[in-house]
Amino acid sequence: MKVLFQWFASLRLTVVLLSLSMVLIFFGTLAQVETGIWKTQQDYFESFIVIWAYPETWLWQQQLFWLHIPLPGGYLLGGLLLINLIAAHLTRFTFTAPKIGIFLIHFGLILLLVSELLTDILAVESQMPVDEGSRSNYSQAYRSNELVLIDRTHSDFDTVHSIPVALLKPGKTTPVPDSPLSVRTLHYYPNAHIGRTQDGMPVNSPATMGVALKMGIVVTPTAESHAENQINTATAYVEVLGPEGSLGTWLVSNVIDERFPPQIVTLGPQRWEIALRLKRHYYPFEVELIDFSHDKYPGTEIPFNFSSEVMVHHQDRSKDQKALIYMNHPLRYEGLTFYQASFANDDRTSIFQIVRNPGWVLPYISVLLMGLGMLLQFGMHFFKFLSQRSRSIQA
Amino acid sequence: MIQALQQLLSHHPTLALITMATALCLSGCDQAQPVSYQIPKEPRSITTPTMPAAPAPAASTSGNMQILPGMEQAAAAAGEVSYSVPVGWIELPPSGIRKGTLRVTSEVGSAEITILTFPGNVGGSLANINRWRGQIGLAAATATDLPAYTEDYQIAGHRGLYVRLEGSKQSILGALLPFHGNTWFFKMLGDSPTVLANEDAMREFLDSIQFDDHSH
Numbered sequence: 092m093k094v095l096f097q098w099f100a101s102l103r104l105t106v107v108l109l110s111l112s113m114v115l116i117f118f119g120t121l122a123q124v125e126t127g128i129w130k131t132q133q134d135y136f137e138s139f140i141v142i143w144a145y146p147e148t149w150l151w152q153q154q155l156f157w158l159h160i161p162l163p164g165g166y167l168l169g170g171l172l173l174i175n176l177i178a179a180h181l182t183r184f185t186f187t188a189p190k191i192g193i194f195l196i197h198f199g200l201i202l203l204l205v206s207e208l209l210t211d212i213l214a215v216e217s218q219m220p221v222d223e224g225s226r227s228n229y230s231q232a233y234r235s236n237e238l239v240l241i242d243r244t245h246s247d248f249d250t251v252h253s254i255p256v257a258l259l260k261p262g263k264t265t266p267v268p269d270s271p272l273s274v275r276t277l278h279y280y281p282n283a284h285i286g287r288t289q290d291g292m293p294v295n296s297p298a299t300m301g302v303a304l305k306m307g308i309v310v311t312p313t314a315e316s317h318a319e320n321q322i323n324t325a326t327a328y329v330e331v332l333g334p335e336g337s338l339g340t341w342l343v344s345n346v347i348d349e350r351f352p353p354q355i356v357t358l359g360p361q362r363w364e365i366a367l368r369l370k371r372h373y374y375p376f377e378v379e380l381i382d383f384s385h386d387k388y389p390g391t392e393i394p395f396n397f398s399s400e401v402m403v404h405h406q407d408r409s410k411d412q413k414a415l416i417y418m419n420h421p422l423r424y425e426g427l428t429f430y431q432a433s434f435a436n437d438d439r440t441s442i443f444q445i446v447r448n449p450g451w452v453l454p455y456i457s458v459l460l461m462g463l464g465m466l467l468q469f470g471m472h473f474f475k476f477l478s479q480r481s482r483s484i485q486a
Numbered sequence: 487m488i489q490a491l492q493q494l495l496s497h498h499p500t501l502a503l504i505t506m507a508t509a510l511c512l513s514g515c516d517q518a519q520p521v522s523y524q525i526p527k528e529p530r531s532i533t534t535p536t537m538p539a540a541p542a543p544a545a546s547t548s549g550n551m552q553i554l555p556g557m558e559q560a561a562a563a564a565g566e567v568s569y570s571v572p573v574g575w576i577e578l579p580p581s582g583i584r585k586g587t588l589r590v591t592s593e594v595g596s597a598e599i600t601i602l603t604f605p606g607n608v609g610g611s612l613a614n615i616n617r618w619r620g621q622i623g624l625a626a627a628t629a630t631d632l633p634a635y636t637e638d639y640q641i642a643g644h645r646g647l648y649v650r651l652e653g654s655k656q657s658i659l660g661a662l663l664p665f666h667g668n669t670w671f672f673k674m675l676g677d678s679p680t681v682l683a684n685e686d687a688m689r690e691f692l693d694s695i696q697f698d699d700h701s702h
Binding site for chain 1: 518519520521522523524525526527528563565566583
């Protein structure tokens with residue numbers, strides 16, 4: 092046990108891990124060209140192990156297609172570095188007053204590693220587009236979808252029953268929470284082309300109800316795209332089951348949205364709207380976009396500032412807040428951070444990136460600790476040097 | 487305090503390792519579950535979607551019109567168009583992805599004029615003209631027939647295609663205009679007598695088209 096612990100605490104391990112981190116960053120950068128930043132981050136940095144393959148678009152691909160290099164992933168390296176640093180403190184370092192600077196630097200580093208892990212696990216990102224003069228109380232995650240059944244029969248509120256698409260496995264039946272229904276997945280396509288046949292042409296489709304039948308919609312599955320700014324057309328055929336059997340099969344897709352008439356599931360007097368959509372996060376407040384400004388350098392199309400003037404209307408009036416959101420000046424509200432992300436619609440729509448990250452303050456603390464540690468460490472050396480020098484001059 | 491913790495962990499190194507291993511494993515326990523929740527009542531306006539589908543056999547994908555999530559934004563990004571409203575036409579508020587909607591009525595019927603834009607060539611002229619032919623009950627045409635009912639037409643200083651489709655009950659007068667990577671569709675569809683009586687007004691309308699174009 093002791094040998095193992097010493098191995099974990101060794102400086103040699105630190106050097107190896109830091110070198111491997113550099114190798115991982117190098118290969119991650121190569122992969123980013125092929126798969127985009129989001130996928131690379133998942134494959135290389137939010138994993139324990141990753142296998143780099145010789146890219147298809149490179150020279151000599153014919154000769155080197157077999158070349159695959161296994162690498163330790165970000166979680167493995169970060170985790171081992173964390174263990175290494177803590178183990179080193181427990182064995183090699185002893186806490187004394189003159190070493191307080193080193194301790195602060197190392198503690199800051201440990202906090203930084205932990206905060207990265209917390210961010211990976213806990214942070215949720217989504218986007219909220221708002222038109223000038225209108226309001227929104229939800230944001231959408233562009234990389235995850237949900238199957239929803241919405242009960243709009245109550246006069247005061249709507250009830251949303253949401254099933255993440257991760258549970259839509261062909262052949263599997265998932266009960267719809269708080270309802271007498273369950274959903275059986277016939278097909279699920281992470282990405283597809285949705286088109287329409289010529290009027291009057293018969294459609295070969297598993298759907299027995301809804302828009303697919305009425306409008307002659309054809310689905311052609313395609314490869315999932317990981318490119319930035321590209322949204323996959325998640326599409327599924329789902330059969331809705333009531334207590335006494337099938338109620339029909341619907342085609343649902345995140346492009347069959349509000350532009351289309353709602354697809355309705357009926358069971359006796361009860362009605363639900365069924366849809367597959369980008370996953371929504373609803374909030375107890377509404378964000379109103381009062382004004383969006385897009386300033387350009389005079390005489391050019393080069394932007395120098397985007398800013399959004401917003402008013403947040405909370406259900407609890409005392410929490411209402413007015414804010415100006417612009418580059419590097421996000422709005423922090425109710426544990427969420429609103430960044431100015433993009434704009435559309437001839438500068439009339441502003442798009443906010445909304446991040447919920449409970450650990451957002453940790454990196455700031457860790458950087459402060461490391462800064463303070465360095466100040467103490469170098470300060471002590473400096474004053475020691477000064478006093479030695481004055482003593483030698485006196486002598 | 488720190489020294490006490492140090493002593494404790496150095497005597498129980500496994501404790502430290504287990505704590506960290508647990509923290510790492512937590513990242514894998516992020517399985518999504520079905521949920522139900524209530525939201526404030528949402529307005530749900532039902533509009534008929536406008537789907538510019540190029541006709542294609544069900545088996546082929548190349549000709550099928552795709553409605554991608556970005557299409558509405560792309561239509562919005564294509565900019566705005568301005569025009570003057572011919573005498574007797576009524577301008578309706580734009581809805582959905584339509585850039586403009588107008589209406590003309592006469593004693594013999596009515597017709598609707600719509601302006602739409604989509605990215606790319608939307609399947610090409612022939613596919614779109616055949617889609618229009620289908621809407622008024624005409625059989626699909628071939629590329630060699632095209633000159634019989636189309637002519638080149640200048641719209642806002644750019645070369646477009648004027649289309650004249652006469653059906654038994656309904657007719658279409660329209661124009662296709664490729665402009666800055668988008669295709670614009672100007673279409674009058676309605677009862678044949680009304681549509682044909684408004685041919686001069688349609689040309690006058692097309693001549694008045696101006697793009698709010700910032701890149702020229």
